[in-house]
Amino acid sequence: MRFADVINQEIVKKHLREMLSENRLSHALFFLARDGAGGLPLARAFAQFLVCEKSNPAAVKSAGPSLFGDEPELAAQTDSCGVCAACVKASQLIHPDIHFTFPVISSKPGTPPLSADFITQFRAWAVSNPYANSYEWLQFISAENKQGNITAKECEVILHNMSMKSFESTYKVQIIWMPEALGKEGNKLLKIIEEPPPHTVFILVAENEELVLPTILSRVQLIKIPPLTKEDITTALVERESLPETTAKKIAGMSDGSYLEALQIIQHQDDDWDAMLKEWMNSIVRTGPAAQVKVIEEIAKIGREKQKQLLRYFIQILQHALHISILGSNRVSEKESENVHDFAGKLQRFLNTQQLEAIVHELDKTSYYIERNAHAKVTFHALTIKLYHIISDKSLILVK
Numbered sequence: 001m002r003f004a005d006v007i008n009q010e011i012v013k014k015h016l017r018e019m020l021s022e023n024r025l026s027h028a029l030f031f032l033a034r035d036g037a038g039g040l041p042l043a044r045a046f047a048q049f050l051v052c053e054k055s056n057p058a059a060v061k062s063a064g065p066s067l068f069g070d071e072p073e074l075a076a077q078t079d080s081c082g083v084c085a086a087c088v089k090a091s092q093l094i095h096p097d098i099h100f101t102f103p104v105i106s107s108k109p110g111t112p113p114l115s116a117d118f119i120t121q122f123r124a125w126a127v128s129n130p131y132a133n134s135y136e137w138l139q140f141i142s143a144e145n146k147q148g149n150i151t152a153k154e155c156e157v158i159l160h161n162m163s164m165k166s167f168e169s170t171y172k173v174q175i176i177w178m179p180e181a182l183g184k185e186g187n188k189l190l191k192i193i194e195e196p197p198p199h200t201v202f203i204l205v206a207e208n209e210e211l212v213l214p215t216i217l218s219r220v221q222l223i224k225i226p227p228l229t230k231e232d233i234t235t236a237l238v239e240r241e242s243l244p245e246t247t248a249k250k251i252a253g254m255s256d257g258s259y260l261e262a263l264q265i266i267q268h269q270d271d272d273w274d275a276m277l278k279e280w281m282n283s284i285v286r287t288g289p290a291a292q293v294k295v296i297e298e299i300a301k302i303g304r305e306k307q308k309q310l311l312r313y314f315i316q317i318l319q320h321a322l323h324i325s326i327l328g329s330n331r332v333s334e335k336e337s338e339n340v341h342d343f344a345g346k347l348q349r350f351l352n353t354q355q356l357e358a359i360v361h362e363l364d365k366t367s368y369y370i371e372r373n374a375h376a377k378v379t380f381h382a383l384t385i386k387l388y389h390i391i392s393d394k395s396l397i398l399v400k
Helices: 010-021 039-051 085-091 115-128 134-140 152-163 184-194 230-241 245-254 259-267 273-287 289-301 304-327 338-350 353-371 376-390
Strands: 028-032 098-101 172-177 200-206 221-224
Touching: 010 039, 010 221, 028 039, 039 085, 039 098, 039 172, 039 200, 098 115, 098 152, 115 134, 115 152, 152 172, 152 184, 230 245, 230 259, 245 259, 245 304, 259 304, 273 289, 273 304, 273 338, 273 376, 289 304, 289 376, 304 338, 304 353, 304 376, 353 376
Parallel strands: 028 200, 028 221, 098 172, 172 200
Antiparallel strands: none
16 A cells, blocks of 8 residues: 555654654654554555555665765655555555554454464455445454454564564564554553564554553654544545545535545435434434333344444534534535434524533433444433433424
8 A cells, every 4th residue: 555545644654754854763653543543554655655666766786886876865755656576565555674563353263362373364354445444354254243352462472573584675664553453452562662673663553552561652653643634525426436526525524534434325325314313303302211112122123233323413413503503504404415404503593502512412412422333222321321311301392
């Protein structure tokens, strides 16, 4: 993967190139990015840039001094070439000097899980789904409800690989995707992360800094990767998914800075969220507990990704209602679809700004819990109770 294949993040790309060109590249980088923002794609692109024979000639093992004097100085490159032997191998995740560690499950009962057991599947999956997240990866390997881990045995493999000499490139790169899956066993890596062999680069790609061992965090250089802008996602959807610009803009507005969210919205764009939301809201403000249980059971059956889309769609409606409250209907009516605008208008008439903001806050928290495999029925029951108290006057009527 080249930098050009990564959606925007030009500031981060520039920073990485400058660290290398100015000879101040840290031996341990910590990429912090929400899912769908490009953490793993950036790690792959930078690793390829490090081993590329044309963009980084110093990466190629020298066969000795030239018989004809000094080599000519090459112009600085801003991306890997994508065509040299090193780039071809790196793009397919088979370069012998770029190693990958990621959460996995046991392939055989009683044996510790190792990334090497799943490397063939990971290569195919990561190349086809560069912006996917760890949940989708674990579903791809049929983990179901099992938790992916990076074990002590995996740490020993990392120590072994990084202690060996590189095969083809001057650089050796170890990418650890989702170091949140490292338990206390991660302390085995502290010494090599702090004092690695020459030309060894660790790239840790995480989504939640708080779940990573503090002892590891203290030994890495943090690089925060911001969420994508609506314009970034719109352009990517038009160019990569061949969507009309108007459709791409609407989806980008719902994606919350994540290209993965945008792709999932496309996948579920035919789902009738309006009907489910109206049934849910009416059960809260009109029809009572029995109706609430019924709709919550319906929501629990649709699966995690659709639950996230439902919440994201609801948040979009509420944010539009807030815009109407602040700016007036005439100034925002063309920014969303007719369904969203009508629904938001009804909400805005019966809920004040504080109530709208409170509901958005609760929906955001619920989306976070669902992302982390919280029990759907329990989570949506709790959310329903909170929404009932926020809309305590029962004046909200969405369906005649």
